[in-house]
Amino acid sequence: MTRHHNFCAGPAALPTVVLERARDELLDYHGLGLSVMEMSHRSEAFVAIAEQAEADLRDLLEIPDNYRVLFTQGGATLQFAAVPYNLLGAGGRANFVHTGIWGKKAIAEARHLFGDVHVAASSEGNGHSAVPRQDDIVLSEDAAYLHYTANETIGGLEFDYIPEARRPDGTSVPLVCDMSSSLLAGPLDVSKFGVIYAGAQKNIGPAGLVVLIVRDDLLDQACDHMPTLFGYRALSEGASMVNTPATYSWYLAGRVFDWLKHDVGGLSAMDAINTRKAARLYGAIDGSGLYANPITLRNRSRMNVPFVLADPRLDGPFLKEAEAAGLLNLKGHRSVGGMRASLYNAVPEAAVEALIDFMADFEKRRG
Amino acid sequence: MTRHHNFCAGPAALPTVVLERARDELLDYHGLGLSVMEMSHRSEAFVAIAEQAEADLRDLLEIPDNYRVLFTQGGATLQFAAVPYNLLGAGGRANFVHTGIWGKKAIAEARHLFGDVHVAASSEGNGHSAVPRQDDIVLSEDAAYLHYTANETIGGLEFDYIPEARRPDGTSVPLVCDMSSSLLAGPLDVSKFGVIYAGAQKNIGPAGLVVLIVRDDLLDQACDHMPTLFGYRALSEGASMVNTPATYSWYLAGRVFDWLKHDVGGLSAMDAINTRKAARLYGAIDGSGLYANPITLRNRSRMNVPFVLADPRLDGPFLKEAEAAGLLNLKGHRSVGGMRASLYNAVPEAAVEALIDFMADFEKRRG
Numbered sequence: 109m110t111r112h113h114n115f116c117a118g119p120a121a122l123p124t125v126v127l128e129r130a131r132d133e134l135l136d137y138h139g140l141g142l143s144v145m146e147m148s149h150r151s152e153a154f155v156a157i158a159e160q161a162e163a164d165l166r167d168l169l170e171i172p173d174n175y176r177v178l179f180t181q182g183g184a185t186l187q188f189a190a191v192p193y194n195l196l197g198a199g200g201r202a203n204f205v206h207t208g209i210w211g212k213k214a215i216a217e218a219r220h221l222f223g224d225v226h227v228a229a230s231s232e233g234n235g236h237s238a239v240p241r242q243d244d245i246v247l248s249e250d251a252a253y254l255h256y257t258a259n260e261t262i263g264g265l266e267f268d269y270i271p272e273a274r275r276p277d278g279t280s281v282p283l284v285c286d287m288s289s290s291l292l293a294g295p296l297d298v299s300k301f302g303v304i305y306a307g308a309q310k311n312i313g314p315a316g317l318v319v320l321i322v323r324d325d326l327l328d329q330a331c332d333h334m335p336t337l338f339g340y341r342a343l344s345e346g347a348s349m350v351n352t353p354a355t356y357s358w359y360l361a362g363r364v365f366d367w368l369k370h371d372v373g374g375l376s377a378m379d380a381i382n383t384r385k386a387a388r389l390y391g392a393i394d395g396s397g398l399y400a401n402p403i404t405l406r407n408r409s410r411m412n413v414p415f416v417l418a419d420p421r422l423d424g425p426f427l428k429e430a431e432a433a434g435l436l437n438l439k440g441h442r443s444v445g446g447m448r449a450s451l452y453n454a455v456p457e458a459a460v461e462a463l464i465d466f467m468a469d470f471e472k473r474r475g
Numbered sequence: 476m477t478r479h480h481n482f483c484a485g486p487a488a489l490p491t492v493v494l495e496r497a498r499d500e501l502l503d504y505h506g507l508g509l510s511v512m513e514m515s516h517r518s519e520a521f522v523a524i525a526e527q528a529e530a531d532l533r534d535l536l537e538i539p540d541n542y543r544v545l546f547t548q549g550g551a552t553l554q555f556a557a558v559p560y561n562l563l564g565a566g567g568r569a570n571f572v573h574t575g576i577w578g579k580k581a582i583a584e585a586r587h588l589f590g591d592v593h594v595a596a597s598s599e600g601n602g603h604s605a606v607p608r609q610d611d612i613v614l615s616e617d618a619a620y621l622h623y624t625a626n627e628t629i630g631g632l633e634f635d636y637i638p639e640a641r642r643p644d645g646t647s648v649p650l651v652c653d654m655s656s657s658l659l660a661g662p663l664d665v666s667k668f669g670v671i672y673a674g675a676q677k678n679i680g681p682a683g684l685v686v687l688i689v690r691d692d693l694l695d696q697a698c699d700h701m702p703t704l705f706g707y708r709a710l711s712e713g714a715s716m717v718n719t720p721a722t723y724s725w726y727l728a729g730r731v732f733d734w735l736k737h738d739v740g741g742l743s744a745m746d747a748i749n750t751r752k753a754a755r756l757y758g759a760i761d762g763s764g765l766y767a768n769p770i771t772l773r774n775r776s777r778m779n780v781p782f783v784l785a786d787p788r789l790d791g792p793f794l795k796e797a798e799a800a801g802l803l804n805l806k807g808h809r810s811v812g813g814m815r816a817s818l819y820n821a822v823p824e825a826a827v828e829a830l831i832d833f834m835a836d837f838e839k840r841r842g
Contacts, residue, residue, distance in 0.1 A: 112508030116515050119722055124502065127510055131501040135494045141479030141801060143494055145681040145727075148483050148804060181548045181683055182704065185718035189702035221700055309719055314512045316548055316683045316721025333588055335556035335702070337549065351552035352676055354683025354721065355486055360512075434508060437515060 113459035116437035117261055117412060118289070119309040121454040125371060126363045145356045149349055154359075158348070161362030168368055168375055171298050171321060178320040178340065179348040179358050184210075184288045184307035186338075187318060188217035191255065191284055191303060193334035195326065196222060200252030203281070205271065206230040207239050208260030209443065210286060218255075228254060236263045238404035247275050252329075253282040253302060259290035259409050261310070262441040264401070264448065266290065266409040270300045282326055289411050291319070292368065292453060294379030302326050303340075310411070311453045313361035316354045368453070378453055385451045385460045386410040392464040398422075398475035399447075399467060416446040422474055423447070433466050435459075480826035483804035484628055484779060485656070486676040488821040492738060493730045512723045516716055521726075525715070528729030535735055535742055536658075538665050538688060545687040545707065546715040546725050551577075551655045551674035553705075554685060555584035558622065558651055558670060560701035562693060563589060567619030570648070572638065573597040574606050575627030576810060577653060585622075595621060603630045605771035614642050619696075620649040620669060626657035626776050628677070629808040631768070631815065633657065633776040637667045649693055656778050658686070659735065659820060661746030669693050670707075677778070678820045680728035683721045735820070745820055752818045752827045753777040759831040765789075765842035766834060783813040789841055790814070800833050802826075 114121040137144050140153055147154040162177045171177060182190075191214075192202050202218045203226045204211060218225045226248035229240035247254060254273035259266040273283040282302025291306040298304065298321060308317035320340065327341040336342055342350050372378050390408060393399040393415050401408065401415045417423055426447065430438050440446040449463060481488040504511050507520055514521040529544045538544060549557075558581075559569050569585045570593045571578060585592045593615035596607035614621060621640035626633040640650040649669025658673040665671065665688060675684035687707065694708040703709055709717050739745050757775060760766040760782050768775065768782045784790055793814065797805050807813040816830060 109503045110506065110508045111502060114509045114513050116509075116513060116518075118719065119513055119516065121513050122510065127502045127512075131498050134498040134501065135478060135491065136476045139477060140803075141477045142481045142483075142803060143489065145494075146481050146483060146486055146488050149486065149682070150809075151483075151804070181550065181721075182553070183548065183718040186549070186702065186704050189704070217703055220703060307719065314721075314723045315516070315719045316724055335553065336584055336587060337553050337556070351550040352485065352674065352682045354548075354681075354724070356681045356723075357683055357721070436507075436509060437518070442517075 112434040112436050113455070113462055114436045115449040115451070115455065115459070115463070117441065117448060117450040118307070119315045120450055120452045122313070122360070123364065123367050123371070123454045126360065126367050129363060130360060144359045147355065149352055149355050154355060157359050157362055161358060161365055164362065164365035164369055165319070168292065168365060169296055169298055174324050175298060176322045176324055176327070176340070176344045178322060178343045179353055179361075180318045180320060180343060181316060181354050182318060183315070184286055184305055184318060185213065187286070187305045187320070188214045189221060190338040191305070192218045192222055193338050194330045194340050195253050195282065195284070195303070197329045197331045198252070200250045201226050201248055203228045203247045203251040203254045205240060205245055205254065205256040206232065207257055207265055208236045208263040210260055210262070210288070211257040214255060214257070214286060226251065231265070235402070236260065236265055237402050239265060239267050239407050242269070242271060245271055247273065247281065249276055251275050251281050253284050255284040255286070257286045259287070259411055261289040261412050262444060263403075264409040264412045264414040265403055265407050266411070268406045270297065282323070292375065292378070293382050293411055295375045308357060308361055313364050314357045317357035317361060319361070381457060382410050382451065382453070385455070385457055386413065388460055388464060389413050389449060389451065392467060396467070396471055398471040411452055412448055412450045414440055414444065414446055414448040418475075425474060426470060429470060430466060435463055435466055479801040479803050480822070480829055481803045482816040482818070482822065482826070482830070484808065484815060484817040485674070486682045487817055487819045489680070489727070490731065490734050490738070490821045493727065493734050496730060497727060511726045514722065516719055516722050521722060524726050524729055528725060528732055531729065531732035531736055532686070535732060536663055536665055541691050542665060543689045543691055543694070543707070543711045545689060545710045546720055546728075547685045547687060547710055548683060548721050549685060550682070551653055551672055551685060552580065554653070554672045554687070555581045556588060557705040558672070559585045559589055560705050561697045561707050562620050562649065562651070562670070564697045564699070565619070567617045568593050568615055570595045570614045570618040570621045572607060572612055572621065572623040573599065574624055574632055575603045575630040577627055577629070577655070578624040581622060581624070581653060593618065598632070602769070603627065603632055604769050606632060606634050606774050609636070609638060612638055614640065614648065616643055618642050618648050620651050622651040622653070624653045626654070626778055628656040628779050629811060630770075631776040631779045631781040632770055632774050633778070635773045637664065649690070659742065659745070660749050660778055662742045675724060675728055680731050681724045684724035684728060686728070739820075748824060749777050749818065749820070752822070752824055753780065755827055755831060756780050756816060756818065759834060763834070763838055765838040778819055779815055779817045781807055781811065781813055781815040792841060793837060796837060797833060802830055802833055
C-alpha cells in the first residue's frame, strides 16, 4: 500500500489513521456483525455515532448552546438556495460580500430564486487579490442577512477578520458564512454568526455531507414554499434524520473530529500546524524566481495556495514530475489555470516539506 | 470478523464481497496512492469510476439511449420536491397513486409546493393491502404526470404491474416512479417510464446517493424558479457534477452494479433468487400459526416482508432472541410495529433460511 502526498482541493486528503480505522471496521463495526453503512440510521449504534460526532464538533468549536448543529446533504451549493429560503421569510434582501467564484455562485442562486440581491462589497476591482475591509461593506437598508465566503477555495483568498453585519441605520443582521474550505482549520468564535455551513469534502470528511451551525432564533425565518428538506427547523426537530442521512459520511466526519480532538490536540494545535505549513509554502514561493502568488499578504489562504510559474510552458513538466514524485493534484482549477496546493488539516507538514523540496529542485533544473 | 444476517430496511445490507474489495482498496485505490474518497471528482481515475458505474447500470437495466442516468444527492425524499419542479413548468397538475407512507409523503410535498394535486387512485380504503388496479386509476384532465411508488417499503406492498398513465381524453402523460426499494430487484422495461428515481440505500449502495433515470424529452419541462441543483437538464449537462457529487457512494454503487453483472449474472438471475427468497419466507409465514402478513398475494413485496405475531407480547422476546441468533434489524417500522424482514439483493438465500429456521423454532418453543 502506498500513500502519496495529496494536495487536492476537494474531495481532499483524509487523515491516514482515520482511513485505517475505517478500513479495519468496514465489514464489522465493533463486533456488531455489520458495516456502519448497513445500519439503520435509527439504530442505537448509529445514533450513538451521530451524537458523538455532534458532541465532538461542539467541543472542538466551543459551539454555544443556542446553536443547532445539523448534518445534511446536497453539498454547500444546495445551501446557496437553502439559506435564502430559510432566512427571507420575513422579507428583506440577501446581502453579499463577493470575493470570488463561490461567492458569485451564491449570489447567482439567491438572485435566481428571489430576483434581487444586494452586493454589499466586492473584490472584483482588485481581481480578488484582497478582501474588502470592514468600511467597504455597505449593507442595504432592507438587508435580511449578510453572506460571505470565509475562504475562496479557487482564488486562494481568505478573510483575515470576521465582518460585522450592520445596516446603514446601525441595526445588526445575521452573518452567514460559507466555511466549506476553512471550518476546523483553527478556533472560531461561532457566536459572531447566524449561520455557518460547510461541505464536508475539505476538512470534515467525504463529499456528500454538509455541516450546518444555525443560531436557534433563525430556525423560524423561513419562506412558506420551500422544499421541506431545506428547512432548518425541520432538520433540527428531526435530529438531521427527516429522511435517511448520509450515514457513512457522518460516521467518517465523526472519526475526523475524534482525530482532531485526540490525535492533533484540538483546534489551537491544528491552527499552529496550519500556520506553519502555509508560512513555509508561501515563503518558498516568495523566495523563488520561478513561482508567484498574487494575493495580498493578509488575505492569503492557509488552506489553498494557488501559484503560477513564470513560464507557463513549464506547467506541464512541473505537474508530470510532481506526480512522478508522489505529489498529487497540484493542477490549478480549470477556471484559473496554474497550480494550487491545498493544505487542509489532513495534509501533514511532511507533505509540504516534500513539495517545497520538489519545487526548489525543479526550479534549479528547469527555472 | 463476524458478518451477521442483516434484514435492515435501509440503509440495508451490502454484498460482503463488495465491502471486502472496498476495504482492500480503501487507503490506496489501484496503486494511485490515495483513497477514492480523496480524489477530485474531475480526476481521470474518478471519472472512469463514474462512467463505468453508469455503463454497468445501463447494461443491467437495458436503459434505452434516450434516457439520461443521473447521480445526485438528498435522498429520494428530495425528489418529492424535485420531480414536480422539473415536470410542472408547463402547468398541469401532479397526479398520484397513493399506496402507503412514501406515496403519501410525495403527495404532501407536491401539495406543499404547488398547492393542488390529484390523487388518481388510493389503496387507503383497503388499508393498503392491495394496490389499485388499472381501471381504478383515474387521472385528471389536467394531469401533467402520474407518480406512483413501485414498492412501499414500510407497508410491504408492491405493484404487480406497470400502470398506464392516460388522461380521461386518452392522451398519455409521463409515468414517474419512486423505485427506491425495488430498482435492480429484477429486469425492468424502462421505456414505460418518464422518470425513475431511487435512493441508493436499499439495492444500490450507501445512503446519500440518488439514482435518476430521465427520458430526455423531460429535461426541459421545468419551472423557472427552482433550486438550480434540482434541474435534470443542469445535472445532465454537468454529467451529474454540477457540484461535487457523493463520490464514494457513487463508487460503491458501481461496485454493486459490477457484482450484479459479474457475480450474480444479471437481473434475470437476481430476479429468480429474489422470487425464491420471498416465496420461502411468505410460505413459512402462511404455514405457521404464529406469524401473519396481511397483504393480498399478488401485491406482496419481494423486498420487504412485514409480519405480525399472533401475540404481540412475544414481539420483545422474538426480537431479542433473533438478535442473539445473529438475525439483525427485524423490528417493523416505528409507524406500524410488528416485524419486517427486508430481503434486498444483498441478503443471501442462506439468511432467509436461517430466519425461517429461527421462526419455526421460536414458534415451537413460544407459539
